[in-house]
Amino acid sequence: MLRHVPHTRACVQAAIDTVKSARSFGPGTSLVEKHYRIAGNPAGLNRIEEMYSLMLKVLDRPDFYCTLDTTDEGEGISTVAFARLGGFFLADAAGKIKFRRGAWVASGIEDFAAFVFIHEMRHFVEGSSDIGHHAKGWVTDESMLRLRPDQTVFNCDTFAGFALEARNGEMQRPGWVKGTAFR
Numbered sequence: 001m002l003r004h005v006p007h008t009r010a011c012v013q014a015a016i017d018t019v020k021s022a023r024s025f026g027p028g029t030s031l032v033e034k035h036y037r038i039a040g041n042p043a044g045l046n047r048i049e050e051m052y053s054l055m056l057k058v059l060d061r062p063d064f065y066c067t068l069d070t071t072d073e074g075e076g077i078s079t080v081a082f083a084r085l086g087g088f089f090l091a092d093a094a095g096k097i098k099f100r101r102g103a104w105v106a107s108g109i110e111d112f113a114a115f116v117f118i119h120e121m122r123h124f125v126e127g128s129s130d131i132g133h134h135a136k137g138w139v140t141d142e143s144m145l146r147l148r149p150d151q152t153v154f155n156c157d158t159f160a161g162f163a164l165e166a167r168n169g170e171m172q173r174p175g176w177v178k179g180t181a182f183r
Helices: 001-023 031-036 041-059 104-107 110-124 156-168
Strands: 066-068 081-083 097-099
Touching: 001 041, 001 110, 001 156, 031 041, 031 066, 031 156, 041 110, 066 156, 081 110, 081 156, 104 110, 110 156
Parallel strands: 066 097
Antiparallel strands: 081 097
């Protein structure tokens, strides 16, 4: 997964640049509005940019912030990866992003690896108690479309999908994005 840090960084940086551009051009049909639906709310834009900026700090030191799950402690959480909520703000090893054995599947597809990495970093850099699982899937999935703006600015898959589209341009739903029906 760490070999995809440069691509993941490019996606995160593109997300930041797109958010900054949205400040200049205002609300409307921008990519920010497509994913977050915040109608140009400055507080929402600030929150989104802050989260991506913290992700860049993680990507500056991936060996420090990431590890393999060698104890299978995350078996019940995910077969791919998991991150402790707010782990970025902790000094101990328990706070790291942990890649599991299923990460090798994601590591074979650059955008898939970036999606997983960004999703986990969103948990990792969260300073409040919002877990970030209001919906899973691609921006066009029904469960994602039902999200309220106050949920999109916390939702991990929203951050991952937005960053990919900011980097790659408008995309169709990738086959490897799995949706889940959240309520």
